[in-house]
Amino acid sequence: MSKSGEFRPVSESQIVLKELMVPSYENFGGKVHGGVVLSLMDKIAYACAASHSKCYCVTASVDKVDFLNPVEVGEILTLYSSVNYTGKSSMEIGIRVVSENFHTGMIRHTNTSYFTMVALNKDTKSPEAIPGLLLETDEEVRRFLEGRLRRKVRKLQRHELDQARSEIDYDVSDSSLEGENCKVVTPEG
Numbered sequence: 001m002s003k004s005g006e007f008r009p010v011s012e013s014q015i016v017l018k019e020l021m022v023p024s025y026e027n028f029g030g031k032v033h034g035g036v037v038l039s040l041m042d043k044i045a046y047a048c049a050a051s052h053s054k055c056y057c058v059t060a061s062v063d064k065v066d067f068l069n070p071v072e073v074g075e076i077l078t079l080y081s082s083v084n085y086t087g088k089s090s091m092e093i094g095i096r097v098v099s100e101n102f103h104t105g106m107i108r109h110t111n112t113s114y115f116t117m118v119a120l121n122k123d124t125k126s127p128e129a130i131p132g133l134l135l136e137t138d139e140e141v142r143r144f145l146e147g148r149l150r151r152k153v154r155k156l157q158r159h160e161l162d163q164a165r166s167e168i169d170y171d172v173s174d175s176s177l178e179g180e181n182c183k184v185v186t187p188e189g
């Protein structure tokens with residue numbers, strides 16, 4: 001299953017990224033743009049996945065991102081990343097983001113997300129087999145099993161969504177949108 005029976009320790013590709021939240025990151029509400037945080041998460045996911053696979057990788061999917069707390073300008077953001085699960089060519093990277101306020105010393109959990117990264121062959125650009133994970137602690141085993149479960153759930157959700165979409169009745173001339181916050185003004189509507 002893994003690239004030529006090769007397995008690499010989780011600890012070898014764990015990466016920590018720290019960045020000061022400068023004023024140019026501010027949004028209209030005076031907080032840090034969510035997009036800045038997402039961009040940092042994508043960067044660290046790439047670094048972690050490329051470090052494990054030693055391949056060029058792309059982001060295939062991002063599990064839900066809930067911002068639990070706003071990030072303030074002037075805080076230090078720390079992102080912790082780790083390969084949780086390895087498939088044949090894909091990896092689930094777990095990312096935990098915390099913000100730290102220097103003045104108060106307060107550390108807050110901003111969010112935790114899971115990025116699925118796929119390793120690609122540099123010539124053909126098709127998915128490339130990656131090394132497996134060497135699981136050395138109970139926590140690494142727990143993360144691997146939970147990563148496997150999330151992968152299964154993602155596949156099921158994609159399938160269920162496709163199925164549900166194929167069953168939508170797009171004829172809204174009746175009262176099928178009653179109670180929704182919209183008004184149909186199409187020529188047919």
Ligand SMILES: CC(C)(COP(=O)(O)OP(=O)(O)OC[C@H]1O[C@@H](n2cnc3c(N)ncnc32)[C@H](O)[C@@H]1OP(=O)(O)O)[C@@H](O)C(=O)NCCC(=O)NCCS
Pocket residue numbers: 058059060061086087088089090091116118127154
């Ligand atoms: C991700 C991508 C390489 C998958 O290509 P594909 O031809 O569908 O490849 P496969 O079906 O063989 O799947 C390869 C692996 O990716 C995983 N995968 C594919 N689509 C996925 C998705 N939407 N979410 C999570 N995993 C996915 C598969 O489960 C498989 O994992 P495994 O090898 O560990 O079993 C392709 O869809 C792609 O290039 N997407 C664009 C990625 C990109 O440009 N990202 C940056 C956006 S700015």
